[in-house]
Amino acid sequence: MTPLSDAEPTPVETAAGRTDESLPVDARSRARPTMRHVATLAGVGVKTVSRVINGEPNVSAATIERVMRAARSLDYEPDLHAGNLRRADGRTRTLGLLVGSVDNPFAGAVHRAVEDAALARGVAVFASSLDDDPEREQAAVSAFLRRRVDGLILTTASEDQAYLAPELRRGTPVVFVDRQPAGVTSDSVVSDNTAGAALATRHLISHGHRRLAYLGDRHDIRTAQERRRGFLDELGRAGIATGDAPVVEGLHDEETARLATLALFDADEPPTAIFSAQNLVTIGVIRALRELDRHLDVALVGFDDVPLGDLLVPGVTVVAQDPHAIGRLAAERVFARLDGDESPAERIIVPTRLVERGSGELPPRVSAR
Amino acid sequence: MTPLSDAEPTPVETAAGRTDESLPVDARSRARPTMRHVATLAGVGVKTVSRVINGEPNVSAATIERVMRAARSLDYEPDLHAGNLRRADGRTRTLGLLVGSVDNPFAGAVHRAVEDAALARGVAVFASSLDDDPEREQAAVSAFLRRRVDGLILTTASEDQAYLAPELRRGTPVVFVDRQPAGVTSDSVVSDNTAGAALATRHLISHGHRRLAYLGDRHDIRTAQERRRGFLDELGRAGIATGDAPVVEGLHDEETARLATLALFDADEPPTAIFSAQNLVTIGVIRALRELDRHLDVALVGFDDVPLGDLLVPGVTVVAQDPHAIGRLAAERVFARLDGDESPAERIIVPTRLVERGSGELPPRVSAR
DNA sequence: CTGAAAGCGCTAACAG
DNA sequence: CTGTTAGCGCTTTCAG
Secondary structure (H helix, E strand, C coil), X not given: CCCCHHHCCCCCCXXXXXXXXXXXXXXXXXXXXXXXXXXXXXXXXXXHHHHHHCCCCCXXXXXXXXXXXXXXXHCCCCCHHHHHHHCCCCCCCEEEEEECCCCCHHHHXXXXXXXXXXXXXXXXXXXXXXXXXHHHHHHHHHHHHHCCCCEEEECCCCCCCHHHHHHHHCCCCEEEECCCCCCCCCEEEEECHHHHHHHHHHHHHHCCCCCEEEECCCCCCHHHHHHHHHHHHHHHHCCCCCCCCCEECCCCCHHHHHHHHHHHHHCCCCCCEEXXXXXXXXXXXXXXXXXXXXXXXXXXXXXXXXCCCCCCCCECEEEECCHHHHHHHHHHHHHHHHCCCCCCCCEEEECCEEECCEHHHCCCCCCCC | CCCCHHHCCCCCCCCCCCCCCCCCCCCCCCCCCCHHHHHXXXXXXXXXXXXXXXXXXXXXXXXXXXXXXXXXXHCCCCCHHHXXXXXXXXXXXEEEEEECCCCCHHHHHHHHHHHHHHHCCCCEEEEEECCCCHHHHHXXXXXXXXXXXXXXXXXXXXXXXXXXXXXXXXXXCEEEECCCCCCCCCEEEEECHHHHHHHHHHHHHHCCCCCEEEECCCCCCHHHHHHHHHHHHHHHHCCCCCCCCCEECCCCCHHXXXXXXXXXXXXXXXXXXXXXXXXXXXXXXXHHHHHCCCCCCCEEEEECCCCCCCCCXXXXXXXXXXXXXHHHHHHHHHHHHHCCCCCCCCEEEECCEEECCEHHHCCCCCCCC
């Protein structure tokens, strides 16, 4: 008879919740079993259990079987963090992902791609929303570091990430997504914002527009700056005076964008075409144009895709980013660093793609004010 | 002079990466500082550092200041997991969230609500996508348990969650969201699927429809069963023969739903109204109706909201769930359990709400086949 | 108010 | 092939 059979969990429960009695094998089901419990039950030493659990060599098949049975019967789950305390590589097999908000299609796609890459390596992913708040960013990074994540992937909300320098020096891989780092040097994966914005602008110009408006996010967000620059540069190349092109910044949600659009058409010389530099802004613009019943005569190209954009009337023409590729590349970069890649910080630029669906192909029509 | 000032990080680096030299205070910036390093640098014992870091009482203001300075100068971040090894409550201040896919509006909203509730308590959130795969569910639960999460919130993908029983017995709070548990008893937070489906169906019937079709998810998903039941029950109440109402199941994405809809209108006696029981199915149906140019004469009510549903033409009438409330309530339940709530498992039902936008109010029109 | 010693669950480094 | 001892970074316990 193996030691296993007569050590089955007894239905006996002590009165108090505490396990005060010192049974060699703790069969009371409420206590979380440790490696020692498994070892005693299997009649082997703890190190042997450790070998079996970690799939290390030099254990006889019979012993493996005994240990596995004991572990299963106790419903044993090893404590990853306890192991990491002593383990040579000290890896927690955990990643931290910081995004604008997990409740946002772009972030969701990045997250999913990161998760897929992580899953293949047995790595779990912490996610945290920052709402573009620099303080939340620092707090979240600290919270993850205390949990000893192996690496960080972040859409930064702060203007300067110098606070990450000590951690970077310790070798923790940090990959910036969507926005470039400032104050530190590290890998980043971003869309080609300037080129994408220029592409959108050129598209509108090629359809005959000369009076184009830019509606975008806060100017202190680098990504927004780049898109604005792409827009203005392209106007310049087309010989359109950039001075009087309406440029509205500081928009960060549907409502502010909607109101800004309404104001734009309430002023003199409204534009015949709009470039909206962010997906929530695009949606706000669409709402406003609908309200004004101008959605079929004001051209619109948005940066970043909009859910169900192909089902709207007109379809929303966008410069689409590839959030899934961004997430995948970021995760690959983190893992490459963890695998020892010491090459200089890389800056991966993911191309954007113009998706013509109707709104961007509308010809200019003089406002009937 | 305090011990701090002459122990500033030296720019000297050893040749090898390894910290082989035994300096009492490790000033080499590459090594991760421990509480001991902070203690030595501040000239106090480790327990005092522990007290300061954890905000425990009985430390003089001067000592607190010294320790804080030392910790900051070393950029020290305490190791939460090492502490938990010995700590009485053993809480990792970490939660595991399992959903269909983090790349999904419903899951995103649940996630965000859980995160908000968790943030207020200093709890970090692991997220994992299951893709309705029972094996992924078990693997993800195990991965989280090994990382010793304090609680689990899950949209189950498996038919039976009996495998969770031992963990439940150990007192780990588990809250099911969106889908009820089977094989175990635990808290759950779900939408009122049957009532919501009945509401949608009644709405269509009240607009004169007698030939309604049901398009839904896999029949082995309880949620889908409940919605189907709500639909059929309501037909029965209205005296409509349920026998020949088209009921298409097993749809799980836009494409399968689109094809199923096309097939429906290719057959005899197509419906004048459709109830689609899931958001991706709703989108597939909309695409098909557009293709057939029937979107303005076939009524449609979807279960669960669709992004930008109000901007489509016609607007998409839906029975909206409240994913944010579901996530918030689930998190509150987990924290109540962690705070010692021992009351019987609760089943929280979140009401749904009919949102009329046009597609559900279309009158029946005989097919011009 | 402070610190030394023991121990949490596990793995490294040796013995056998 | 297997077990023993020490120690990871921290908190507990207990003694100043």
